[in-house]
Amino acid sequence: MRKSLLARIRWTRIGCILCGLVAAGVVGFGYYRDTTTTQLVEYRKTVEAGDTLWGIVGQVATNREDMSRLTWQVAQDNKIADPGNLQPGVELVIRVKKAREL
Template sequence: MKINWRKLMTTLAIPAAIAAGVYAYEPPAELIEYRTEAEQGDTIWSLCARVASDYDNMQELVYRTMQENHISDPGELQPGQLIVIHVRRMV
């Protein structure tokens, strides 16, 4: 009996690829919203550091906070400005 190796490999590769994709899938983390008011001398980094969890990457958190609050120049943060920060829920 001759084995069709191409057909056999295709038959095995598809379920293996699906299983690898399911195993590698990480559902999006649940985020908690914090609202804080900037004070004199605050930076986006310092505001994010106050509420960040151990599961947050500070660079990503600062970038995401700037994007969500439409801040193009972090040097223009004004006292009294409301900043919304979304951090990962600690498990």
């Protein structure tokens, strides 16, 4: 008596092959992601009376930027300990990803 097709398939071997293919895909994607470079554009803005860090970053950011993360990054880059107490006359450096030009 012959076994059915499902009984004859070696599921363990197929599972190992599929896991290997997925692992190779993950490694390939990681390599691709790390080799693509993101171009940054640097803006300089002098703080004026009444300005907030969120407002200044909002003037520069595109709609694709995460405002919270970008505001945090600007505070870190410019060594701002208290973002609520910006002093007029301080020059901020803001780096954002270059937008695709149409």
